[in-house]
Each structure stands twice: as structure tokens, then as C-alpha cells.
Amino acid sequence: MIDKELLTLFESYLTDKRKALYKKVIAERTCHFTVVLEDICQPHNASAVLRTCDIFGVQDLHTVENKYINRVSKYVAKGSQKWITSKRYKSDGNNTQICFDNLREKGYQIIATSPHTDSCSLQDFDISKKTAFVFGEETEGISDFVKENADGFLNIPMVGFTESLNISVAAAIILQDVTTKLRNSEFDWQLSEEQKEVLYFDWLKKSIKNSDVIEEKFHESKLLE
Known part of the structure; x- marks a missing residue:
């Protein structure tokens, strides 16, 4: 109070x-959408996503630290860490599961971002449900636990030879798309x-x-x- x-x-x-x-x-x-970063090892990537969340109005960011410690690059974040509500999961247990349990208790569906899975294309994604978008480690992508426990998968359509985007670029594309659609919708998305x-x-x-x-x-x- x-x-x-x-x-x-x-x-x-x-x-x-x-x-x-x-x-x-x-x-x-908005808290209608949130972001989960699972074992991001490069501080500039995690910081860029943090900055993206601020730019597109996504208030909450969850960082899972099973293998790597999440660090913020002040040069990249540009002060955005001051305005975003960050939750770190860094105990000795399965931090991804702890994070997922916490999000599901709050009514979120877990959507993992992956170009290699039978997944929903970004333009077809249903924005009506509260959603936590999961981004995995830069080299290996989302963990096996995420693959086995996510409620669904999301991909960004690509037509070039390269199979994936940098995590911070992928987050920016997804958040710009879904938040724009959300603000143009009739859903109750504000705090x-x-x-x-x-x-x-x-x-x-x-x-x-x-x-x-x-x-x-x-x-x-x-x-x-």
C-alpha cells in the first residue's frame, strides 16, 4: 500500500x-506480454532486449540463470534498466521451471521462440492471451526443458539463407509486432x-x-x- x-x-x-x-x-x-531470457551469455544481448522492452512498453523482464549470470551493459541498456521491473531466477534448482511456475500462476502462457520447431508464424499469433515470450541462449537456443514444457512456439518468417536472427533483433521484431497489434485492439492491456x-x-x-x-x-x- x-x-x-x-x-x-x-x-x-x-x-x-x-x-x-x-x-x-x-x-x-503493459504486463499483458512479458519476456523471459534463458541463459543469455552476452551482456550486450540481454541489455539490448531490456532496452527493447522499455521502448515498446513491456514492463516485466525475467532472466533465468542456470548456466550464465545475467549482466547488464550500461552502455547498451542506456538507462532502461531503471524503468523495467526485472526478476532474476538464479537458485541452485531448475530456474527455468521456477520461472515458468511463477508465470503460469499469474495467468501467462509460455511461448518459446524458435526457428527450428513446428511453430506459429508471427503474423498469425493470437495476441488475446497473456504471454511470456522465451528467448534462449545465443548458440544453442532454448533448452530441452523449454521445448518440452512450453505451451507453444513462435517463429519469425525468413526467406534468406541465414536460419536465425540475433536474439536482440528477434525480440525487437516480435515485441514491436505484438505490442502494436495489442494497442490497436480492444483488449484490456494497460496496467x-x-x-x-x-x-x-x-x-x-x-x-x-x-x-x-x-x-x-x-x-x-x-x-x-
């Missing part, structure tokens, strides 16, 4: 222009009012220097009242 007084206090540190920009961007955010407020509060806090200190002093003053 967001403390309205604390939110107002944080707002006082930002210009009206900045606050209006945050609300404008949040109005275009709930509660989600918008939580995200707005988070962005305010991230934008203020020493926000933790300000929040601590705020709560101390409340106790003295």
Missing part, C-alpha cells in the same frame, strides 16, 4: 514536466490503477538522490506525531 503523503513528498522533488512524462509513459506500459501507482512511486523514488534517507526521516517524523 502506497503512503499518499510520502508519494506527495517525493513528487515535490520533481518538476511538473518530469511527473507528467512518468504518467504518460506508464499509461503505455491496473494500483499497478500504475506502484510503478509511479518506484520511478519517483529512483529519480531522487538519497530517497531512502528522505523516506526514513519521513517515517521517523510520523512516529513523533
Whole structure:
């Protein structure tokens, strides 16, 4: 539950222009689609996907770390990591399964991206269902576990000699296509009012220097009242 007084206090540190920009961007955010990166080994690839999520308004990104540690390249991400909600799965267990279980509990279908599987073509993809798009490791692609447990597969039509796209390019093509269709549809794709407020509060806090200190002093003053 967001403390309205604390939110107002944080707002006082930002210009009206900045606050209006945050609300404008949040109005275009969606959790209808999300992205899962499974064992991406190159930081520039994972960072480029992170940046793509921000550009196309996909708020949540899930990173599975079975073999490789997910790292962000600040040069590539261009600050987008500040605005995206990232969830890392890096325990000693089957992190892919843990990720899938978490997503399915939230109502997502799991769609793996692969050019080598009997899969749905991007232009025919049904955008009505909440979907988590899974992108696999750069060389080997999605894992056997993903192949065996995904709800479906998606491919980008290609007519050249090359059989695959760089992961960040594939993510950009898919997210641009599905989010454009989603915004032109009648589906309820925007964040709930509660989600918008939580995200707005988070962005305010991230934008203020020493926000933790300000929040601590705020709560101390409340106790003295």
C-alpha cells in the first residue's frame, strides 16, 4: 500500500514536466506480454532486449540463470534498466521451471521462440492471451526443458539463407509486432490503477538522490506525531 503523503513528498522533488512524462509513459506500459531470457551469455544481448522492452512498453523482464549470470551493459541498456521491473531466477534448482511456475500462476502462457520447431508464424499469433515470450541462449537456443514444457512456439518468417536472427533483433521484431497489434485492439492491456501507482512511486523514488534517507526521516517524523 502506497503512503499518499510520502508519494506527495517525493513528487515535490520533481518538476511538473518530469511527473507528467512518468504518467504518460506508464499509461503505455503493459504486463499483458512479458519476456523471459534463458541463459543469455552476452551482456550486450540481454541489455539490448531490456532496452527493447522499455521502448515498446513491456514492463516485466525475467532472466533465468542456470548456466550464465545475467549482466547488464550500461552502455547498451542506456538507462532502461531503471524503468523495467526485472526478476532474476538464479537458485541452485531448475530456474527455468521456477520461472515458468511463477508465470503460469499469474495467468501467462509460455511461448518459446524458435526457428527450428513446428511453430506459429508471427503474423498469425493470437495476441488475446497473456504471454511470456522465451528467448534462449545465443548458440544453442532454448533448452530441452523449454521445448518440452512450453505451451507453444513462435517463429519469425525468413526467406534468406541465414536460419536465425540475433536474439536482440528477434525480440525487437516480435515485441514491436505484438505490442502494436495489442494497442490497436480492444483488449484490456494497460496496467491496473494500483499497478500504475506502484510503478509511479518506484520511478519517483529512483529519480531522487538519497530517497531512502528522505523516506526514513519521513517515517521517523510520523512516529513523533
